[in-house]
Amino acid sequence: MTSPASEARLRVRLGEHSGHTGGLAPGYVQANLVILPEAYVADFLRFCQGNPQACPLLAVSEPGDPALPRVGSDIDIRTDLPRYRVWRNGVLAAEPTEIQALWRDDFVSFLIGCSFSFEQALIEGGISLRHVEQGRNVAMYRTSIATQPAGPFRGSLVVSMRPLRPSDVIRAIQITSRFPAVHGAPVHIGKPELIGIDDLALLDYGDAVEIRDDELPVFWACGVTPQSVVQEAKIPLCITHSPGCLLITDLKNTHLASL
Amino acid sequence: MTSPASEARLRVRLGEHSGHTGGLAPGYVQANLVILPEAYVADFLRFCQGNPQACPLLAVSEPGDPALPRVGSDIDIRTDLPRYRVWRNGVLAAEPTEIQALWRDDFVSFLIGCSFSFEQALIEGGISLRHVEQGRNVAMYRTSIATQPAGPFRGSLVVSMRPLRPSDVIRAIQITSRFPAVHGAPVHIGKPELIGIDDLALLDYGDAVEIRDDELPVFWACGVTPQSVVQEAKIPLCITHSPGCLLITDLKNTHLASL
Known part of the structure; x- marks a missing residue:
């Protein structure tokens, strides 16, 4: 049942790993995170569609749902990254290690492919x-x-x-x-x-x-x-991953190859 | 039955077209030609195998056979190019428009892909x-x-x-x-x-x-x-196409795409 990816996520969730995710669960896809209130979702989706090389979307959550079952069976996006960045009106307001207290019913998570x-x-x-x-x-x-x-x-x-x-x-x-x-x-x-x-x-x-x-x-x-663009849009509240602290998914890198 | 490619070959064969083949039968594959006596065939095949980007082999004839049925149903390699180059001991000896009089039972034709x-x-x-x-x-x-x-x-x-x-x-x-x-x-x-x-x-x-x-x-x-290499090898007799005067095949360029 457990894979190196879900094991790594659990360690992050339990606070046993608080640093960068580079090198964790080798071979598994790691993803950039942008969380936006639902009011901005349509615009941000159009932005990603228009800029697919910069913003390749791996998954988008249902509003209010912290799970992302398409990319991992047990993901809780509120706890499974080592560190987050909370942006208020385009200004960095906090860098917490979990965002359960900030979570809202209208939050939508965007997972974006990473190099x-x-x-x-x-x-x-x-x-x-x-x-x-x-x-x-x-x-x-x-x-x-x-x-x-x-x-x-x-x-x-x-x-x-x-x-x-x-x-x-x-x-x-x-x-x-x-x-x-x-x-x-x-x-x-x-x-x-x-x-x-x-x-x-x-x-x-x-x-x-x-x-x-x-x-x-x-x-x-x-x-x-996308992080730079979201920051410059100065929307009242959004949350991203902290640099180097990504979400480890159950997808394999090799499974992303198109040809 | 006739295609633009076989029509163009016929015009070349009849001497109605004696210049470069660029622009003839658009969309059809044109090929570089090297004709060698059978004694050199194994070495030249190994050379092509070792240098596939320079010498991508489209077809190799049977010894002595002027046909190349894999790339065109009615090809006669002795007449279907506008102009040939005959090399003797690495020296350009003639540039005839057909090579029927020179043909030998041990000649093997190599067709090499062209840009x-x-x-x-x-x-x-x-x-x-x-x-x-x-x-x-x-x-x-x-x-x-x-x-x-x-x-x-x-x-x-x-x-x-x-x-x-x-x-x-x-x-x-x-x-x-x-x-x-x-x-x-x-x-x-x-x-x-x-x-x-x-x-x-x-x-x-x-x-x-x-x-x-x-x-x-x-x-x-x-x-x-390959022409430069064949020339420098100074073998007693070989025949190539004259620059710009290629063989027009029945293959379509689009059919060569690997992906």
Whole structure:
């Protein structure tokens, strides 16, 4: 009955694991979380539909229901992430380890695919990822690429960047194209100035990474985009995961491959 | 019974068309040709097997048989190309319009996929190809990438180069990955110096093409590779197509897609 994924969720729920989820339950899909009141759900769904590379939706809950049976039989979204971020009018108000006291009957949970899944596929495909080898967070940048707006949700695309040799770039495009549920193919290669990134040393999120002479920077749409957009929409109350503290689902990364 | 492909072959056979085959029978696969005496066939087959991106084999004839029924019901390889090149000890000896007088019982024909097929898929995928728009030949370069040798066949990989914007590079990799029978995905992107091309203005075959500031050079393995290798092997007699004068087959380009 228990899988490594449900075991990891239970440890998180019981407070036995309070840190980042990277490396927990290897092979299982981890998901970004956005919780919104029902009044904003239609707009946010249209936003995700219009920006599928940044906001690939893995699951959406019923209003008020903390379960997500499509992605895990025993999930309680109020307790199963190590840490949450509570946003009030676009301002970070708290970072609790559970949100049972905040839960409302009109809350809807959105699970959004995360690059951990395609990074596993890249590594298993023989491609070295420097930030993974160095145990650091991926480098992320705001771009000049505008998202497709919907209602109050609008803003610029955030991308993650991984430096790869040209032959690995080709292979990485082939591999990640098979995973549209977790950001899919890159959105840009090689010319950061064309997407509003004038200096790769000036990143907006995550950790800096060296780019060697025989490498190209490769940019994927990033799950930070929906959080950044939700924050800028300044809605009265929303809840997201805390960076690096994701929901571990029962889905296998390999099951997301489209081809 | 007659298709645009067999009609075009008949016009070539009757001498009604003596120029390049580009644009003839749109949508049908055109193939590079190498004809070798049977003594070299095993080595050349191993060479193709070891270098599938440069030498994707569409068909191989029976010894002495000028037909190629797998790729066209009425093909006579001795008459159905507009122009041939006859190589003696690696030296170009003649460029006849038919090779009936030269035919031998031990000749084996190799048909090798050609980039015309994937270029059609790229154009139908919405990607502009500058050399096609300008009515010029693609730019080709010898690289420092060594082919896998087999018997007397060895030498450097020849690549074709197309300048594309980064978003089109990603799309072009996705599209051409579906066509392994016609060179497949690129072999390199963006850093020509890493594959022994120090100056893109100094090409080895074809026509020069402008690369704009918002573009990356994208390199595919090229069907000139096997001809260059066969020439350098200095075998006593072999016959190839003349550049641009290919065999039109009954296969449809769209039928080559692997996914």
